[in-house]
Amino acid sequence: MKVSVVRPSDLGPAEIGRWRALQESGPDLANPFLAPEFTLGVGRFRRAGSGRVDVLVGVVEDAGEIAAFFPFERGPLGVGHPVGSGLTDLQGLVAPADLALDARALLRACGLAVWDFDHLLAAQHTFAPHHTVQRVEPVMDLGAGFAAFEEEMRRTAPKTHRTIRYKERRLGRDVGEVTYEFASADPDDLRRLMAWKSDQYTRTGRTDRFARPWIVALVEHFHRTGFGVLSVLRAGGEPVSAHFGLRNGGVMAGWFPAYDTRFGKYSPGMIGHLRLAEGCAGNGVSEIAMGRGGKEFKEGFKGREIPIAEGRVARATAGAGVHWMRSAPLNRARGAVLDNPALYRRADRVLKTYARLRGRGR
Structure with missing residues (x-):
């Protein structure tokens, strides 16, 4: 096989097709994070955010035909990450499920x-020997329509469903009529969501993604082009919560949910997720990939799961050694927290306490 490395912008109509x-060729490959629009968008804006990182695509050809695309980021010392690392909930080769490449040979060809x-899509044979941990990503299944989805939710998560509908009625009584807009084109709605999300990151001690101008520009670009869908929940005409997701045909990838903390007692995020399912089902979306994390909240919504994996592929180079020393201890600690609900809750409390103390210091 032959591997050519190009910038996303160098791909022509034939390659995109x-x-x-x-x-x-596979149901999970339809995820928006694996769509060309995502790689093209990150390739356009990521370099402006950090000139030391290149967004590239390995084009794998077999007998004159393209067999796979391998989108990746390459930094100093040949250290590589998936495109949009830290922003993406699904990664891997865009290739048929039965394709098996030599992973280290692929890295060598890509200069990594x-x-x-x-x-990573755990089912991909190329990287299977390099998995260290496997987990799952929950997916809302809307293939049979919203009525069937809600009926299944009533059966499998009755308490969650009752709570959401009760709080939605209460929100309507206390604040005003509850309405939902599936796809808002208003830039002000997007700016409001990003402000809410930045506040959430600060309150919970997380890194504020929207403090990075290139991420703001990327999200605005996806919103303008329609690859991103901004949904808004309102009560009495006032925005209460919002969600910005990416859409590729019949698949939505959840990305940035946020809400106005003044309405926190009504659980507007959960109301918004149920309304999002209804809006998606009514607009040709058959499933919503919810991303890893927040397991207790998402359990009541999921219809199936996508197996995903963590790990690394490395060649015998100095760059790989430096990367291991920097990342391995942190990855082990993070994995232990993610796999233990008690540790996850404790870590969450520690981060929130840190955020409060940092706020007082300021």
Whole structure:
């Protein structure tokens, strides 16, 4: 096989068409994070955010035909990550499920010393020997329509469903009529969501993604082009919660949910998720990938799961050694927290306490 490395912007209509055709070879490949629009968008804005990182695509050809696309980021010392690392909930090759490449040979062809991953499609044979941990990503299944989805939710998570509908009625009584807009084109709605999300990151001690101008520009770009869908929940005409997700045909990837903390007692995020399911089902979306994390909240919504993996592929280079020393201890600690609900809750409390103390210091 032959591997050519190009910038996303160098891909022509024929290559993009082939990319889309390969996405149709497996149900999980249709995820928006694996769509060409995501790689093209990150490739356009990521370099402006950090000139030391290149967004590239390995184009794998077999007998003159493109067999796979391998989107990746390459930094100093040949350290590689998935495109949009830290922002993406699904990663991997865009290729048929039965394709098996030599992972280290692929890295060598792409000029990488190491490539790490944390949301890799676990079923892909190429990287299977390099998994260290496997987890799952929950998915809302809307293929039978919203009525069937809600009926299944009543059966499998009755308490969650009753709570959401009760709080939605209470929100309507206390604040005003509850309405939902599936796709808002208003830039002010997007700016409001990003402000809410930045406040959430600060309150919970997380890194504020919207403090990075290139991420703001990327999200605005996806909103303008329609690859991103901004949904808004209102009560009495006032915005209460919002969600910005990415859409590729019939698949939505949840990305940035946020809400106005003044309405926190009504659980507006959970109301918004149920309304999002209804809006998606009514607009040709058959499933919503919810991303890893927040397991207790998402359990009541899921219809199926996508197996995903963490790990790294490394060649015998100095860059790979430096990467291991920096990342391995942190990854082990993070994995232990994610796999233990008690540790997860304790870590969450510690981060929130840190955020409060930091706020007082300021």
